[in-house]
Amino acid sequence: MTFGGVHALDNVSFSITPGSVHALIGPNGAGKSTCFNVITGVYTAAAGQVLLDGMDITRDRPHRRCRHGMARTFQNIVLARDMTVRDNLLVARHHLGRAGIPATALGLPAARRERRRDLARVTEVADFIGITGALDDLVRTLPYGTQKQVEVARALCTDPRILLLDEPVAGMNDGETEQMAGLVSRVRDELGLSVLLVEHHMGLVMQLADRITVLSFGRRIADGTVTEVQADPAVIEAYLGTPVADTTAPQPNQTREKHDASTN
Numbered sequence: 257m258t259f260g261g262v263h264a265l266d267n268v269s270f271s272i273t274p275g276s277v278h279a280l281i282g283p284n285g286a287g288k289s290t291c292f293n294v295i296t297g298v299y300t301a302a303a304g305q306v307l308l309d310g311m312d313i314t315r316d317r318p319h320r321r322c323r324h325g326m327a328r329t330f331q332n333i334v335l336a337r338d339m340t341v342r343d344n345l346l347v348a349r350h351h352l353g354r355a356g357i358p359a360t361a362l363g364l365p366a367a368r369r370e371r372r373r374d375l376a377r378v379t380e381v382a383d384f385i386g387i388t389g390a391l392d393d394l395v396r397t398l399p400y401g402t403q404k405q406v407e408v409a410r411a412l413c414t415d416p417r418i419l420l421l422d423e424p425v426a427g428m429n430d431g432e433t434e435q436m437a438g439l440v441s442r443v444r445d446e447l448g449l450s451v452l453l454v455e456h457h458m459g460l461v462m463q464l465a466d467r468i469t470v471l472s473f474g475r476r477i478a479d480g481t482v483t484e485v486q487a488d489p490a491v492i493e494a495y496l497g498t499p500v501a502d503t504t505a506p507q508p509n510q511t512r513e514k515h516d517a518s519t520n
């Protein structure tokens with residue numbers, strides 16, 4: 257993936273084992289967001305493939321990837337703030353709908369059955385996340401940490417096989433971070449989903465990840481277990497000599513003169 261003359265991603269390749277938490281890390285500007293956007297279909301890379309359970313989804317638009325079982329959250333919360341949590345979650349079910357607009361508008365039995373199923377699924381997901389009490393609240397009235405949970409709930413309402421989380425604990429306090437960590441491990445352990453986690457919070461990554469891919473300047477410099485990655489000289493060098501386990505603070509900026517474009 258290139259922007260102008262900048263190779264934001266160069267020959268990056270990795271596989272996510274089903275049912276595992278896979279972290280994608282690297283210093284600022286390493287290419288994590290670009291990679292996330294290529295996987296979710298926001299960007300189309302100039303070369304390479306994105307495979308989901310062996311199916312080539314490289315050319316699929318984001319909504320089609322969602323239909324194939326790929327769900328995501330956003331770095332900045334993207335919810336309908338003036339709608340209730342329940343309605344936000346119901347919207348996520350729409351792409352699964354089979355009844356069609358005329359049947360829904362006319363309130364035909366098929367549409368009513370579908371609506372009942374969607375409502376039941378929304379309640380089930382809210383229970384799993386622990387936000388049942390907030391279902392009738394407007395999103396904008398909720399604390400930041402709860403809004404982030406609603407984002408995860410919305411993603412789960414699409415019945416995904418893989419959940420992609422873009423910096424899920426950015427801006428969270430310690431309590432909220434701990435809660436999100438618990439949720440991500442339950443998504444893996446109890447729902448059996450695969451999770452791809454792009455995150456700067458190294459404490460969280462080291463706590464949750466089964467495997468880690470490390471990017472630096474658009475290239476993959478390491479891929480392995482937590483222990484392997486922590487001991488990798490290339491990783492230590494990329495993080496400017498800071499032992500990876502200790503880098504819970506914001507990461508140093510990797511600067512390149514030719515990189516003057518702003519990121520998302």
Ligand SMILES: Nc1ncnc2c1ncn2[C@@H]1O[C@H](COP(=O)(O)OP(=O)(O)OP(=O)(O)O)[C@@H](O)[C@H]1O
Pocket residue numbers: 259262263264282283284285286287288289290291515516517518519520
């Ligand atoms: N839309 C864009 N236009 C031009 N260059 C871009 C664009 N998006 C990213 N880049 C460049 O691609 C490189 C990788 O950026 P990217 O945002 O993917 O890194 P990152 O690892 O997610 O960084 P951060 O941790 O700061 O979010 C950077 O040099 C960045 O300047």
